[in-house]
Amino acid sequence: MTWLRGLRARLVITFVLVGGLSAVGAAGLTYYTAQNNLLAGAQDRLLKDFRNRVLLLSRDVVLPASDGELALLAEDLEVGDRKVYVVRDGAIPSDARITAELRTSVLRRPELAWQRVTRDGVPYLVAGSRVMLLAGGTPSGITVYLVESLAQAASDEAAVLRAAQAAALPVVLLAVLAGLLAARGVLRPVADLDRAARRLGEGRLETRLPVRGGDELARLAGRFNETAAALERSVGELREMEARSRRFVADVSHELRTPLAAATAVTDVLQAGADRLDADAGTAARLVTAEVARLTKLVDDLMEISRFDAGAAVLNLNDVDVSAAVAACLRSRGWSAGVTTDLPPDIRVPLDPRRLDVIVANLVGNALRHGTPPVTVRVRATGQAVAIEVADHGPGLPADVLPHVFERFYKADAARARSEGSGLGLAIARENALLHGGDLTVASGPGAVFTLTLPRNRPAGDPSVRTTPPGNHP
Amino acid sequence: MARVLLIEDDPNVRDALTLALKGRDHEVESAASGEEGLERLARFAADVVVLDLMLPGIDGFEVCRRIRSATSTSIVMLSARGDDFDVVGGLEAGADDYVVKPVRPQVLEARIRAVLRRTDGVPSPVESYGALCVDRASLTVSRDGRQVALPPMELRLLLHLSATPGQVFSRQQLLEAVWEHDYLGDSRLVDACVQRLRAKIESVPAEPRYVQTVRGFGYRFGPV
Numbered sequence: 033m034t035w036l037r038g039l040r041a042r043l044v045i046t047f048v049l050v051g052g053l054s055a056v057g058a059a060g061l062t063y064y065t066a067q068n069n070l071l072a073g074a075q076d077r078l079l080k081d082f083r084n085r086v087l088l089l090s091r092d093v094v095l096p097a098s099d100g101e102l103a104l105l106a107e108d109l110e111v112g113d114r115k116v117y118v119v120r121d122g123a124i125p126s127d128a129r130i131t132a133e134l135r136t137s138v139l140r141r142p143e144l145a146w147q148r149v150t151r152d153g154v155p156y157l158v159a160g161s162r163v164m165l166l167a168g169g170t171p172s173g174i175t176v177y178l179v180e181s182l183a184q185a186a187s188d189e190a191a192v193l194r195a196a197q198a199a200a201l202p203v204v205l206l207a208v209l210a211g212l213l214a215a216r217g218v219l220r221p222v223a224d225l226d227r228a229a230r231r232l233g234e235g236r237l238e239t240r241l242p243v244r245g246g247d248e249l250a251r252l253a254g255r256f257n258e259t260a261a262a263l264e265r266s267v268g269e270l271r272e273m274e275a276r277s278r279r280f281v282a283d284v285s286h287e288l289r290t291p292l293a294a295a296t297a298v299t300d301v302l303q304a305g306a307d308r309l310d311a312d313a314g315t316a317a318r319l320v321t322a323e324v325a326r327l328t329k330l331v332d333d334l335m336e337i338s339r340f341d342a343g344a345a346v347l348n349l350n351d352v353d354v355s356a357a358v359a360a361c362l363r364s365r366g367w368s369a370g371v372t373t374d375l376p377p378d379i380r381v382p383l384d385p386r387r388l389d390v391i392v393a394n395l396v397g398n399a400l401r402h403g404t405p406p407v408t409v410r411v412r413a414t415g416q417a418v419a420i421e422v423a424d425h426g427p428g429l430p431a432d433v434l435p436h437v438f439e440r441f442y443k444a445d446a447a448r449a450r451s452e453g454s455g456l457g458l459a460i461a462r463e464n465a466l467l468h469g470g471d472l473t474v475a476s477g478p479g480a481v482f483t484l485t486l487p488r489n490r491p492a493g494d495p496s497v498r499t500t501p502p503g504n505h506p
Numbered sequence: 507m508a509r510v511l512l513i514e515d516d517p518n519v520r521d522a523l524t525l526a527l528k529g530r531d532h533e534v535e536s537a538a539s540g541e542e543g544l545e546r547l548a549r550f551a552a553d554v555v556v557l558d559l560m561l562p563g564i565d566g567f568e569v570c571r572r573i574r575s576a577t578s579t580s581i582v583m584l585s586a587r588g589d590d591f592d593v594v595g596g597l598e599a600g601a602d603d604y605v606v607k608p609v610r611p612q613v614l615e616a617r618i619r620a621v622l623r624r625t626d627g628v629p630s631p632v633e634s635y636g637a638l639c640v641d642r643a644s645l646t647v648s649r650d651g652r653q654v655a656l657p658p659m660e661l662r663l664l665l666h667l668s669a670t671p672g673q674v675f676s677r678q679q680l681l682e683a684v685w686e687h688d689y690l691g692d693s694r695l696v697d698a699c700v701q702r703l704r705a706k707i708e709s710v711p712a713e714p715r716y717v718q719t720v721r722g723f724g725y726r727f728g729p730v
Contacts, residue, residue, distance in 0.1 A: 289586060289607055290516050296608035297522035301529050328608050350677070350693065351722045364689040385678075389690050 040219055044211035051207025052200070059196030066192035074185035075148075075157055082159050082178050083144055085109055089118075090163045090172060102174065115179040121162060121171065129158050129179050138162060138175060148182070155182040221249040225256060237264035282338035288331045295324045326454075333456040337440065340463040347384045347467055354379045354388075354418055354486075355411050361392045362409070370400060374410040381418050381488050387464040388486075391472065394457040395422040395482045402426075403480060413488070417470070420484040428476035437474050438462045508622055511552035512536040513543035513569065514584065515561050519607075523556070526611040532618075540569040547573065554580040554618050557601070559592055567599045574600035578657045580621040584609065597698030602659040603685060604692075620686035621659060633668065635730040638707055638716055640668055649707055659684065660703045663696075667717060667727035676724040700725060 089105065097105075102118045109116035117125035121139065124130075129149050137145040138160035146159035160177045164170065224241055231239040239260055241253040299321040306317040339345045355375035362368045392409075399407040403424025410421045429437065436442045441455035458472075461484075465472040470486035510532045514520040520536050527534045535550045537543035540561045547555065555573060559566030570581055583596040583604040593604055602621045605614055632641045639648045645661060647654045656664065662684050667675065675683075681691035700719075704711040718726055 286586075290519060293584075293608035294516070294518040294522040296610055297519065297526045300611045301525055304529065331608075348693065360689060386690055386692070 039222065040212070040215040043215040043218070044208055047207045047211030047214065048204060051210070052204045055200040055203035059200050062196050063193050067189050070189045070192070071182065071185050074182060075146075078157055078178075078180050079144065079146060079159060083161070086144070086161045086163055086176050089174075089176060090165060097174070106176075109176070109178075113181050117177040117179075119175055119177070121173050121175050123175070125177050127177070127179055129156055130160065130177050131158070134158055134160055138177075142171075155186050156180065157182050218249065221253060225249075225253065228256060228260075232260055232263070237267055278338065278341045281334060282342065285331050285334040285338060288327075289335075292324065292328055292331060295320075296328055299324055330454040330456075333454040333460060336460050337456055337463070340460075340467070345463070345467055348386065349382045350385055351380050352383050352385050352388065353377070354381050354383075354413075354420065357385055357388055358392055358409060358411060358420065361389045362396065365393060365397075367396060367400065370405065370407065371396060372406045372408045374408070376411060376413065379411060379413045379418055381486055383468055383486055384464075387467065391461040391464050391484055392420065392422070394461045395484070398457065399424040399480070399482075416489060417485045417487055420486075421481060422484075423477070423481040424479040426479050428478065429474065429480045431476070434474055434476060438472070507531045507533065508553040508618060509533045509551060510535070510618065511543060511547055511550055511555045513538075513540065513555065513561065513566075514558040515539060516558075519558075523611075523614070526614075527556075530611065530615055540564040540566065543569060544572055547577070547579070552579055553622055554582060556582050556584060556614070556618070558584045558586070559596055560586050567595050570596060570599035570601055574657065578655065580658055582614070582617050582621060593692070594694060594698070597694060598701070600657070600702060602657065602699075603695060616686070623662075623686065635668070635671070635728060636715060637709070638730075640664065647707065654706050656703070656706060659699055660706070663699050664703060664707070664717070664727075667725065671728040671730070672726060674720045674723050674726045680724065696725070 089109070102120075106116045106118040109118070115127065117127060117130070119125050124135065129151055131147065131149065134145060134147045139162070142162065142164065144159055144161040146157060149156050149158055157180045158178070159180075160175060163172045163174045163176060165172050221241075221244070228239050228241050237260060240257045243250050243253045243257070302317045303321050306314040306321075309317060336345075355377055359368070359373070359375055362371055362373070396407060396409060399422055404426030405424070407422070407424050410423075412419045412421070438458050438461075440459045442458075443455065462472040465484055465486070468486050470484065472482065472484050475481045475483070510527055512520060512523055512527070512534055514523065514536065515538050517538070520538065524534045524536050535546055535552070537546050540563055543555070543557070557566050557569060557573075561569065564572075566583065570583070573579055573581060581601045583593075583601040585592045585596065585604050585606050596604055603617050605617055632639055632643075634640070637650045639651075641647070642665065645665075647656055647661065647664065663680065666680070666684050677693035677696045678691070680696045681687045681693065685691060685695055687695075700717055701711075704714050704717055707716055708714045715730060716727060718728070720726055
């Protein structure tokens, strides 16, 4: 019953309870008052009237009276539905509504006695009184009974009850309606807030709420907007800073190219002359040559990673025999002899051969440099993808290193800080894999195991078709 | 040994490359701008122009186009960035090959040698394919009886393809055979060269009869 815990249900129930109790309370009070006023009022009027008539009768009556005269007296007193019996004391009028109990109390008391009886669902007022002679107040020996219907008063009373009941139902319905309206008034801003918070969580930081009125919910919406604006500002600044630093790296790399171009161009002149120089100068010349080569590699890698960051990396897709490409990569670097391969033929995949070469060369180069032989390269094809697995047979990578190996300039071992790589090789390899819609993962089995997976189902067309990944320029 | 015209605006890079190329027994003239380079070229009969793309004044692409419209001199671009935009633009402007700065002298040397490789004439009859005549002895090509001037790389590509009409060559095969790139050459060199060649020998370059694309594989000559 989770809906019972919702704000809407709680508000409606509260309104119905408050409305219903008020209605029932008001109706009950009305009924109680009406009952007293209507029925008792009618009864009082009747009894007062009856008493007066009996008084008049006591003046007019002539004693002794015959039965006929008594009947005439009774007839005089009857009005409308009113039934009057004038009998001798102790005689029993032929009316079932006049009870023995009433007769007894009439005879026992000097004044008027009355009783309310119900016959066939109709309420009656039955009253009786002995007629006293004016002189001395002695009994005249005659008793008068009155039987009067209270149906009118009772029906008035019932009408009041019905009216009270009839009023209560609309009141409850109104309470439900008011509850729903109030719930809507509260719930709509709450639902808006819920949606807006979700959108904000999804990264749409430009999300704002309309601020209606000046209640607590409006203040909450205002606060939400302020928070979202602050968040957007901060994230915008962070992004701008990151973009600036990335542009800076790209600019620096670019600026380094020109001096490096000059330095690189003269390295073979320097190297050729190194042998003719004395020992120290020769060593210096060879050292400069080697370091220029390293610097060139570093700048090349920085430029490459900057292109990925800028979304400017372009995929030149060709229909490539994966095993043949891997074999060519190993052969061109003179690695064929040192690597155990499992290269099934005829797995053709649309990919960028230059980028595949970069990935495979990096993985195999790392395995040869840092791993333990034999290094194995296996190509496996499934329906959807092709996997290239590069493994060595060393102790593998420590668990705390695994999550970081694709990070830029990450060095697992401080002693290896001056390896011949730029520190960007694996980061670039992974970016290349992602650019293909594939992935590059690492595991530590026996030895470090790098697995490159590439999708097979890229639309293969004219090999000259160059596919730019979505969202990337140019 | 070749006559090399180097057009490069940075004085240190210019001096360094001049030094490196002279060290490899080339005769080198250098120019600091496109205008100066074009002027030099008129007097200095260069075999190959090594051309920087980022130049003050008229840029490398324009220099490339002007050289191509006047002569059949081979052109090797120096791309500062190695960015695709540069490379594609340069190849479209008529460059035969490109190297990315900073370039190792051995690599530049290999490229220069490749584009200057002399195509040896063979004593064979003139072959004609439809309206196209290829004279393998005099290394001339004519269409509808009119001589078509082809720069060296375009001519070599046409001679290579037409030697075995109908045979399909992959881009990699063409790069190795015509451009002498040993491994993983840029296939866009082939595509750009094919486009330029088609523009000269095909009557409707968009619907080529002679140099045809084989989707997913590469190119072939004919069959006509």
